[in-house]
Amino acid sequence: xxxxxxxxxxxxxxxxxxxxxxxxxxxxxxxxxxxxxxxxxxxxxxxxxxxxxxxxxxxxxxxxxxxxxxxxxxxxxxxxxxxxxxxxxxxxxxxx
Amino acid sequence: xxxxxxxxxxxxxxxxxxxxxxxxxxxxxxxxxxxxxxxxxxxxxxxxxxxxxxxxxxxxxxxxxxxxxxxxxxxxxxxxxxxxxxxxxxxxxxxxxxxxxxxxxxxxxxxxxxxxxxxxxxxxxxxxxxxxxxxxxxxxxxxxxxxxxxxxxxxxxxxxxxxxxxxxxxxxxxxxxxxxxxxxxxxxxxxxxxxxxxxxxxxxxxxxxxxxxxxxxxxxxxxxxxxxxxxxxxxxxxxxxxxxxxxxxxxxxxxxxxxxxxxxxxxxxxxxxxxxxxxxxxxxxxxxxxxxxxxxxxxxxxxxxxxxxxxxxxxxxxxxxxxxxxxxxxxxxxxxxxxxxxxxxxxxxxxxxxxxxxxxxxxxxxxxxxxxxxxxxxxxxxxxxxxxxxxxxxxxxxxxxxxxxxxxxxxxxxxxxxxxxxxxxxxxxxxxxxxxxxxxxxxxxxxxxxxxxxxxxxxxxxxxxxxxxxxxxxxxxxxxxxxxxxxxxx
Numbered sequence: 001x002x003x004x005x006x007x008x009x010x011x012x013x014x015x016x017x018x019x020x021x022x023x024x025x026x027x028x029x030x031x032x033x034x035x036x037x038x039x040x041x042x043x044x045x046x047x048x049x050x051x052x053x054x055x056x057x058x059x060x061x062x063x064x065x066x067x068x069x070x071x072x073x074x075x076x077x078x079x080x081x082x083x084x085x086x087x088x089x090x091x092x093x094x095x096x
Numbered sequence: 097x098x099x100x101x102x103x104x105x106x107x108x109x110x111x112x113x114x115x116x117x118x119x120x121x122x123x124x125x126x127x128x129x130x131x132x133x134x135x136x137x138x139x140x141x142x143x144x145x146x147x148x149x150x151x152x153x154x155x156x157x158x159x160x161x162x163x164x165x166x167x168x169x170x171x172x173x174x175x176x177x178x179x180x181x182x183x184x185x186x187x188x189x190x191x192x193x194x195x196x197x198x199x200x201x202x203x204x205x206x207x208x209x210x211x212x213x214x215x216x217x218x219x220x221x222x223x224x225x226x227x228x229x230x231x232x233x234x235x236x237x238x239x240x241x242x243x244x245x246x247x248x249x250x251x252x253x254x255x256x257x258x259x260x261x262x263x264x265x266x267x268x269x270x271x272x273x274x275x276x277x278x279x280x281x282x283x284x285x286x287x288x289x290x291x292x293x294x295x296x297x298x299x300x301x302x303x304x305x306x307x308x309x310x311x312x313x314x315x316x317x318x319x320x321x322x323x324x325x326x327x328x329x330x331x332x333x334x335x336x337x338x339x340x341x342x343x344x345x346x347x348x349x350x351x352x353x354x355x356x357x358x359x360x361x362x363x364x365x366x367x368x369x370x371x372x373x374x375x376x377x378x379x380x381x382x383x384x385x386x387x388x389x390x391x392x393x394x395x396x397x398x399x400x401x402x403x404x405x406x407x408x409x410x411x412x413x414x415x416x417x418x419x420x421x422x423x424x425x426x427x428x429x430x431x432x433x434x435x436x437x438x439x440x441x442x443x444x445x446x447x448x449x450x451x452x453x454x455x456x457x458x459x460x461x462x463x464x465x466x467x468x469x470x471x472x473x474x475x476x477x478x479x480x481x482x483x484x485x486x487x488x489x490x491x492x493x494x495x496x497x498x499x500x501x502x503x504x505x506x507x508x509x510x511x512x513x514x515x516x517x518x519x520x521x522x523x524x525x526x527x528x529x530x531x532x533x534x535x536x537x538x539x540x541x542x543x544x545x546x547x548x549x550x551x552x553x554x555x556x557x558x559x560x561x562x563x564x565x566x567x568x569x570x571x572x573x574x575x576x577x578x579x580x581x582x583x584x585x586x
Binding site: 034076 | 195196198199291292305331334335337397399400402403404406407414418421422423424425426427428432433434435436437438439440441443444445447449452453455456457458459460463470472473474475476477478479480482514515518529530531556
């Protein structure tokens, strides 16, 4: 696995919607590079034919009745919003 | 004489015998906090008024001769990653600085129903990412055994509060060792149940396939007592296990005769502090003397645990933390132009360095072209780690090891090197990847007077064997209800 470039960092930051300062990006090139180099250790493992584990316990689908419960109070939810208007969360402009 | 260091089960007994009131318990506890927390800095917020009100209700119920639920009047501190209605939940992050939870986590609901005293919210590494609590955006918690040292993490506030007599019991969360490692550093018991034992509803998500609420207490009986009340299936968490919950205190008296305990050779490696090794070897001898059959075993994929974890946990975190976008709650940057830019600026300004680092690892590992090489590979490695344990438990009831390779390190000692910090979780991570129940209990001290932790791991949902062995050990070794020298006489 290759080392990490500034472009890689900028690409991942864009995917993660993270605005990073130039100094942060530089530090991440170095730190992510070293961390991923360590993680490259996994390539020593022969995983041919090994099933991936996403969840350790055997879980099954959990069904419940399609019945509405008491919802959270709308005002309680809206009170937490940085910006709200009437019955709505208010977001910044989406289309210029 | 203050009651702040009384074991939780002793508080329960005295309340019922009329030898103590819940109000007295609460007052002693807040007095201890006022005296020591300015130095320790475990609590992010306190809830004195409400705790005292609950204490009065408990005392009134006692006066009326009512039977009390097991946790009534018990002072409980809560890691600030668990939601309690009407109270702050910061997760140690600036991005949730003004967030007030509109609902109770299931575990909090259960504590309230039992009239436990909810003391306040405890400091932690931001979003539970860290091993020293130094990643909190608010303050650095200090280890009660040595104020220059870290309490461990990410549940460092919880461990420090329990150790310093500032909570009888503290709730923490364990994703890769975040309950067990701080317990080892602070000389407390740190119990992580099997994944799925305790409902995660209201536990703010870090890595959903790994996260589990755990307990920090000063003795094993207290952990068993609280565990019996907070486990169980929950319709609000579809990954919570639908299996019966025993009274875990029943398992404490059975001793160790005939128990098969495995000692994994991969946990006794270069880099293991000699004092830790000596204390753990002595503890293994104690287990033997108590009637356990101990034998060496191999968990060959141990050395791949940290690498596996540092793909899986950040991958899940990068997805879970996408919700912090500054729209519905939490911090919103005012520097953004338009929606996308507001997301970026909000997250860039609101998250700390370690959280950004993990989100970046996760986003990179999940990105097109790298998914197979990193995430899929790590999920396969996780299978191998789990199979190691499955095979071991064919021949053993328990696995014993050090909890951490060293006693508590100094504040600032590890902060410049994230990878070095990650490696401090080398002994706790494999059991997290396999979802196993585990405990850290004190097994001795370094020459410098720092506590050393012994880790016991059990089969999935066999918390009883873990508790039984831990109890037998602590009773025999006399290493329970420890009190740091700073708190002598309090």
